Amino acid sequence: MSAETWTIARFTVLMALTATALVLPPAIAIGWLLARKEFPGKALVETIVSLPLVLPPVATGLLLLWLFGRHSPVGRALDAIGIEVIFTWKAVVLSMIVISFPLVSRSVRAGIEQVDRRYEDIAATLGAGSFRILRTITLPLASRGIAAGAVLGFSRALGEFGATIMVAGAIPGRTRTLAVGIYTLVETGREEAAWSLLLVSALLAFGAIYVSNRLVDQKARP
Amino acid sequence: MIDLSIDVTLRQGEFVLSVRDEASVEVLGLFGPSGSGKTSLLEVIAGIRRPDAGEIRIGDRVLYSSVNKIDLPARQRHIGYVPQDALLFPNLDVNGNIRYGARNADFDSLVAILDLQALLNRRVAMLSGGEKQRVAIARALMTRPSILLLDEPLAGVDRERRDVILPYILRIRRELHVPLIYVTHDEAELNSIADRVLRLGPQISTTA
Numbered sequence: 155m156s157a158e159t160w161t162i163a164r165f166t167v168l169m170a171l172t173a174t175a176l177v178l179p180p181a182i183a184i185g186w187l188l189a190r191k192e193f194p195g196k197a198l199v200e201t202i203v204s205l206p207l208v209l210p211p212v213a214t215g216l217l218l219l220w221l222f223g224r225h226s227p228v229g230r231a232l233d234a235i236g237i238e239v240i241f242t243w244k245a246v247v248l249s250m251i252v253i254s255f256p257l258v259s260r261s262v263r264a265g266i267e268q269v270d271r272r273y274e275d276i277a278a279t280l281g282a283g284s285f286r287i288l289r290t291i292t293l294p295l296a297s298r299g300i301a302a303g304a305v306l307g308f309s310r311a312l313g314e315f316g317a318t319i320m321v322a323g324a325i326p327g328r329t330r331t332l333a334v335g336i337y338t339l340v341e342t343g344r345e346e347a348a349w350s351l352l353l354v355s356a357l358l359a360f361g362a363i364y365v366s367n368r369l370v371d372q373k374a375r376p
Numbered sequence: 377m378i379d380l381s382i383d384v385t386l387r388q389g390e391f392v393l394s395v396r397d398e399a400s401v402e403v404l405g406l407f408g409p410s411g412s413g414k415t416s417l418l419e420v421i422a423g424i425r426r427p428d429a430g431e432i433r434i435g436d437r438v439l440y441s442s443v444n445k446i447d448l449p450a451r452q453r454h455i456g457y458v459p460q461d462a463l464l465f466p467n468l469d470v471n472g473n474i475r476y477g478a479r480n481a482d483f484d485s486l487v488a489i490l491d492l493q494a495l496l497n498r499r500v501a502m503l504s505g506g507e508k509q510r511v512a513i514a515r516a517l518m519t520r521p522s523i524l525l526l527d528e529p530l531a532g533v534d535r536e537r538r539d540v541i542l543p544y545i546l547r548i549r550r551e552l553h554v555p556l557i558y559v560t561h562d563e564a565e566l567n568s569i570a571d572r573v574l575r576l577g578p579q580i581s582t583t584a
Contacts, residue, residue, distance in 0.1 A: 272463055275424040278450035279457045280477025280519055290476075294467040 173250035185262030215320025265299015384430030405570025423450035456516030
């Protein structure tokens with residue numbers, strides 16, 4: 155493996171791991187809310203959460219570019235405190251988070267829906283409040299669904315291309331991920347180098363799917 | 377002694393369950409055929425299920441009142457509830473289950489009364505039906521409940537083991553003086569434990 159391939163692979167895995175770690179807390183919160191609570195506007199929240207799943211990633215990237223660019227209030231506020239997002243590694247993580255969020259939150263929601271609510275009822279009769287029940291009963295019992303969601307989100311983040319190229323670009327050594335790297339190497343006529351990135355991508359995808367399937371298998375067993 | 381006053385209406389699919397009773401006994405038996413609403417009534421008392429109207433009081437404490445818009449959440453009712461299938465938390469061992477809601481009850485004496493010492497480090501999946509019931513009873517008693525609700529505790533246990541478990545329940549009554557509401561559809565079981573019986577059916581009647 156060349157130094158360039160190694161650098162890109164390491165950078166991509168690091169970014170995908172960071173994105174997965176950051177996407178889990180909000181995905182768990184939204185997954186729990188949708189699985190366990192009834193509230194006005196629930197259908198709207200469900201739709202917004204699923205949006206990045208059906209919207210072309212490039213379009214999502216364009217939205218992020220606008221939202222975090224210097225012409226939007228969010229971008230200006232971040233700029234004022236010295237945080238630059240666009241065309242940095244932060245934009246890579248941001249794209250991965252937004253694109254993998256629907257997959258992770260759906261998997262978490264499915265995992266929580268499989269937990270028998272009566273365990274939560276019993277915990278309440280034992281004096282536990284909502285947060286303690288969530289922490290000690292619901293999440294541990296939904297842990298395989300959450301883990302499967304994390305693996306799925308990580309896999310999706312590894313292959314993220316459309317949104318990443320819009321908000322982070324393809325700057326060598328700074329924002330170039332495996333997917334973006336394959337594209338730019340082919341574009342610049344370096345197909346052999348692209349093939350080695352493809353090989354790394356395939357190996358990582360194989361590992362992630364293998365782990366995900368193992369988790370699903372364990373879940374199916376009593 | 378239970379000092380329970382209950383007057384609730386609960387819509388259950390096709391039919392309406394309407395219960396009115398005042399009991400001042402140590403063990404109140406709740407008797408009725410399957411589907412007569414025994415479990416639903418326990419869930420209403422425990423605060424897991426909300427009735428459509430009425431009032432529930434324990435002594436001076438109002439747990440639920442549709443007129444006064446009072447509905448204490450389950451966690452503030454201090455009522456121990458042991459469902460028919462025990463519902464031990466599968467992610468915790470026996471010790472973790474018993475201590476889950478602990479409120480200063482004497483763990484060692486409870487473990488001794490219910491004979492659970494040898495089971496403390498077991499996973500709950502490894503327990504028999506009767507052992508699960510005993511653990512669930514200990515878990516509920518650890519919260520020092522004002523009443524313990526037992527939903528057919530012998531239903532999931534085979535005939536021979538019933539004679540082993542019933543004495544544990546009688547011991548709780550004798551040694552801990554915790555008032556019980558005991559659900560069953562077995563008349564003989566009821567006669568051996570209850571001071572008084574509330575009968576549920578299409579028509580509600582009570583017998584002293």
